[in-house]
Amino acid sequence: DQITGLSPAISIEQRTTGSNPRSTVGTVTEIYDYLRLLFANVGIPHCPSCGQEIKSQSVERMVEAIMTEPVEERVNVLAPMVRGRKGEFKKELAALRVKGFTKIRIDGRLLSLEDEIHLDRRKNHWIDAIVDRLLIRSGAERRLRESIEFALSLSDDVVIINTNGGGDRLFSRRLACVECGINVPEMTPRVFSFNSPHGACKDCQGLGVVEDFDPNRIVPDGSLTLIEGAIRPWMSGDRKLDKDAKYALGKLSEKFDIDLAVPFRRLPRRLRDLLMFGAAVINRKKVAPTASRSTKKTGRIDRLGKDFEGVIPNLRRRYEEGNWATQEALESYRSIRPCSACDGERLRLESRAVSVNGLSIADYVKLPISEALEGFERLKLNDREALVADRVLREICDRLRFLKNVGVGYLALGRGASTLSGGEAQRIRLATQIGSNLTGVLYVLDEPSIGLHQRDNQLLLSTLARLRDLGNTVVVVEHDEETIRTADYVVDLGLGAGEHGGEVIFQGSPDELSTKGDVSLTAAYLCGERMIPLPRKRRRSSKGCLTIRGARANNLKNIDVSVPIGLFTAVTGVSGSGKSTLVNDILYRVLARKLYRATDVPGQHKLIDGIDLIDKVIQINQSPIGRTPRSNPATYTGLFTYIRDLYSMLPEARARGYRPGRFSFNVKGGRCEACQGDGVIAIEMHFLPDVYVTCEHCKGRRYNRETLEIKYRGVSIAEMLQLTVDQAMPLLENFPLIESRLRTLQDVGLGYVAIGQSATTLSGGEAQRVKLAKELSKRSTGRTLYILDEPTTGLHLEDTRRLLDVLNLLVDQGNTVVVIEHHLDVIKTADYVVDLGPGGGDEGGAVVVQGTPEKVSEHEKSETGKYLKRFLLH
Ligand SMILES: Nc1ncnc2c1ncn2[C@@H]1O[C@H](COP(=O)(O)OP(=O)(O)OP(=O)(O)O)[C@@H](O)[C@H]1O
Ligand SMILES: [Mg+2]
Ligand SMILES: [Zn+2]
Ligand SMILES: [Zn+2]
Ligand SMILES: [Zn+2]
Incomplete structure (x- = not known):
């Protein structure tokens, strides 16, 4: 009726392994979210083109930097207008004259704008307008600042400061490479997310892999010749070369001089590329078909000559335009490969060019967790960085340390969650909830030992103990003996399972429980009164x-x-x-x-x-055993067939002419038609999962009134389905076919399950x-x-x-x-x-x-x- 003394609670449920290809160890544990925050705050961007570090600076900082030059040093403030482009730039020069500029620097030479200037339009030029020339002395800051701001406004937030001693220095007010003029996006967490269009690689949409037609699948056996059908999609159903393909091959071999009797893998690379990727590819390499001159003149499309599409582009087109069945048929020629645009790193180039301590976020997620942890533990933040990222860094380290402590330090954060082994996935999920060092929390864990080796389980138990020592409360639902023995306090429920349980049999320390061997099964096993015996002798192999x-x-x-x-x-x-x-x-x-x-x-x-x-x-x-509520242990094991037979044999059923189908909830006849035998009705909720309500008509009994009137020993077919295996046994033990199936269910420990319990709840x-x-x-x-x-x-x-x-x-x-x-x-x-x-x-x-x-x-x-x-x- 009431719970008192409750602290904030976190409950961790059993396995629900997702198979989303976008989930990784990093995203599931949320460590990747913290990494993104870290990179957004303290990452150092680099130019994706030339690799140089990119710094943005305020005008104030630029002024400070320049004022450190020696007194009386001459300073030129220049606005870069053209940076290494071909052209005569007459318009640009005229515009500068109009704005009142008199001096200019072109390709490193100082010129007067009053003179005629002729530039070679075929050469690259560098043009900088000279905004100001001044001497460093106290009090010059104000003029310097104004000149810099003017220069920045002229040339897209970039300014060149030239001094005698230091030569040219480039400054940018924005995040842009001053050399290449490439802008990098503002650094926000989403830029580092492969699940956001701002961060994801465009080619693979952040999956790191692409699925495409694979030459190795198209030619699975390179020892075949083209005529023998080396190109598998060109074969027809009866393992012969397709008629159209045969014609095409003839034409192609004429035009490009292809030997049809040579094993495919012996063909020159050029011809294999031609067949796979089309004539366009080899035209680019300046290998024209031998008979191209005549076709060029006519200008007609020559699909089996210079315009040959290529097997792969052709398949891609058919795949994209095709319906579901076509795609299904072509699927076998496709395979999944790492994306070449991002090298499988899932992120766009700009995001991968940001580093913390010399490594990009993609580098960090490739490291084993234990190494990544070392890297972050060594990371030194300066005062400004510490202010924004200290908490984040601590959070990252806590969680990585948790993973290392429970024994998965060898995994990388970038590993796909769907490829983890059972025990790895189990601990990754735990890390999500208990990875950070909270205090004063009530943790509830449902069978955390599942899927763990004894060694890994002990690592986990010591982690739970540490959690307790931090001032938390830990409640674990568990069968595992080691866990029970390690607990401070045990609550034993029983006596039996299902119907026979539900009472508290014991509460106290594990030591105390193990002295009370008679009170419960748990206790009996704990004190060794009951146990699984060693086999008297081991079998030996004699059959190979x-x-x-x-x-x-x-x-x-x-x-x-x-x-x-x-x-x-x-x-x-x-x-x-x-x-x-x-x-x-x-x-x-x-x-x-x-x-x-x-x-x-x-x-x-x-x-x-x-x-x-x-x-x-x-x-x-x-x-x-099934994904719909219609399958259940009775239907799955075949038990239900015999039970329906039994009902149809009852005198009342025979009198009414009911056949076994009458007792099925899958076909019309005996079932409730309002819910079509489901017992529940799904109500569609927009944007939310369907909600199920009990069928009003049959009150969840799944059958219509007439069917329910047939009773075996006072039990209707609907009531029968609600009985547990143990409850059904005494009713049905006289029917050998039914009895043996109930018995096996008991044998595998399922006596407590209702025979009609829906598959989705098992x-x-x-x-x-x-x-x-x-x-x-x-x-x-x-x-x-x-x-x-x-x-x-x-x-x-x-x-x-x-x-x-x-x-x-x-x-x-x-x-x-x-x-x-x-x-x-x-x-x-x-x-x-x-x-x-x-x-x-x-x-x-x-x-x-x-x-x-x-x-x-x-x-x-x-x-x-x-x-x-x-x-x-x-
Ligand atoms: N598709 C994959 N790509 C990369 N590594 C994989 C893939 N599938 C499994 N692994 C790794 O191979 C190793 C062996 O996995 P496996 O599932 O066989 O382990 P297991 O011994 O059954 O473990 P458990 O007791 O946790 O079930 C694990 O480290 C796992 O992460
Ligand atoms: Mg396994
Ligand atoms: Zn650059
Ligand atoms: Zn990619
Ligand atoms: Zn109904």
């Missing part, structure tokens, strides 16, 4: 191995890894060590290609041996277990490979234990199971462990050790082994 050789995608260092057939293998290693890359990007994709002709391109590797030892591969990941871990349940209810082939990436995410130890039982059952049937796991209770039960590392990112990607858990625990370089030891004792 799947061996990945020469894996080098992402950070993998050309490694060989074996997965024994018929065993339970755990792939381990600190976050970012390369586990997902190895297992999902290489192993799974290769097998899916071989076994199912899937099209995803596997990560780089040499080959995989032993594929013939399996006949099926199943990857069970954490993506949603967590990633729950979705993964629903998928697992579906796979389990199929007959296994006994030669299947199951791949799971962190299946214990969000699971309590009790549920983890059940999950392991299920996985072991699969292995006992002869199948092979590979799990990527951080959970030491899982790793200790594996038959075989592949430990990657030793670190994350570039510091990882090698095999530290592979073998039994015992072998891993004895390996001194293995971070996993270090923590695993304790778990192997009992």
Whole structure:
């Protein structure tokens, strides 16, 4: 009813990884926003053309600088009118005469404007009007200031001061290169944003990459000749050269003397460019077609001669003009490449020419976070700079330090957020909220340990402890034993899950909780009364191995890894060590290609041996089981089909002639038509996400009145969908097909989930277990490979234990199971462990050790082994 003693609160929720290509580590953590502020305030602009530093100065500063010259020094104030341009400049000279000027400097020579002046119009000239000549002495400031201002007004805010001792010096009142006359934009934060038109590179709109037709995809096999169809888009469906293309080739080969019987890659560079980019390209290089004279005379367009468009410009045009289907068809010839205009740095040239301590903002985001931190810690601001940028710099350093402390110092701020590994993304998100050193705040974190290796988790826990010591309150929702033991105070809720929970069972210190083994499951595991037992003996491989050789995608260092057939293998290693890359990007994709002709391109590797030892591969990941509220565990696992059958067999249903379809909310008949079976109605809110309101007609029950009249043991079909798996079990256990599916849902720890809970509300871990349940209810082939990436995410130890039982059952049937796991209770039960590392990112990607858990625990370089030891004792 009431919460008292509340401080300002920050709540950090679970994974929501964006896949926006504009998000980077820097933008997600907001460090990039502070960097932009820093650069806008203390950055030093340089001329994008000549690279010289650009300074703008007030007239006052210019006067001060000049007054430091020795007394009696002669000073000329000049207004530059023409700077290295060709022409006679008669008009300009006449204008100066009209304004009353008498002296002028042309190409370094002093001339009188009263004389006739003839300039060679083919040469470059420099013309400066002489505004004033004066001597330095006290009291000259006022005249100097007026002359400078006059000169600035004549020549676009630039003035030349010439003295005997110092020669010419250029001053500018604006941010402009005095040499090249190039203006640079005023320095505001948005100039450094690649998400703003003021900062973004024009060619790639700030993405750093461009998608365009790729010669390597257009000619995938350079050993083919043109006639054999080297140019893939010129082939027709039946793998023959297209008729029109054949005609065009004939003409082109005549005009440009192209040998059609030579492998494409052996053709001279010039001809390959001609075919790819068109005749315009080689005309520029002054290579005219052999028969060009006649065509030139007629002036007609010669599409297969001098005006040949080129394959790539042609494809670009068709792509731009084409409809959706055309674009789809041409997509396979395109690829993503770094933008050449900005070198992949996303920003326009002017923005990249601004530096702080010698590095541009683009340079900083390429550095590993730990190096960038060192750079900023060393940065010395002068008084003026400190005034505007001290806070900003502190904020940057605090956040970078946080990232380094939680173990991702090897990442660069410019890394795309969508390419981060699970554990990296997890910590990046934390940095956003707790990266700056606030005090007096209440932080609420939902399972921060998810996806973290024990080592990374300890780094995180010590960071949380520091946060507490700064005077904050930290509340963590967590299953992780280490976190519970580290806490100052534990609140244990229970007893069961879902319906059976919701009560406070214990509050107090973790030590106290672990003496009360009988009160709750948490306590039982804490004091070791309950635990996941070590397997009595480990299985040994007798059926050979799947061996990945020469894996080098992402950070993998050309490694060989074996997965024994018929065993339970755990792939381990600190976050970012390369586990997902190895297992999902290489192993799974290769097998899916071989076994199912899937099209995803596997990560780089040499080959995989032993594929013939399996006949099926199943990857069970954490993506949603469906994106609409219409899918749910019952529909996804096939359970709902049998439940509908059951309802249609009831005497009342048969009497009315209801068939199974009557009990579906996806087709007309039995469902509520007002909401078309959704139970809710979406109301469109302009500029806001849709709002869902419960359907008035069926009151959210999704079915019409007649359908709901059919009841099985007093339960309508709508009520059935609202029951949890555990609640439905006693009602339905007499129907073997239904019972076995409910049982598998229980086995994977989903007893508490309503069978009709909509897919959109299931967590990633729950979705993964629903998928697992579906796979389990199929007959296994006994030669299947199951791949799971962190299946214990969000699971309590009790549920983890059940999950392991299920996985072991699969292995006992002869199948092979590979799990990527951080959970030491899982790793200790594996038959075989592949430990990657030793670190994350570039510091990882090698095999530290592979073998039994015992072998891993004895390996001194293995971070996993270090923590695993304790778990192997009992
Ligand atoms: N597209 C990419 N471009 C560059 N680096 C990438 C890309 N994808 C992944 N990486 C990097 O490769 C390394 C290995 O990533 P991977 O996802 O395999 O790690 P992991 O061991 O599964 O980590 P976690 O335990 O956090 O899931 C990470 O440092 C990651 O940032
Ligand atoms: Mg991973
Ligand atoms: Zn310049
Ligand atoms: Zn660009
Ligand atoms: Zn309705």
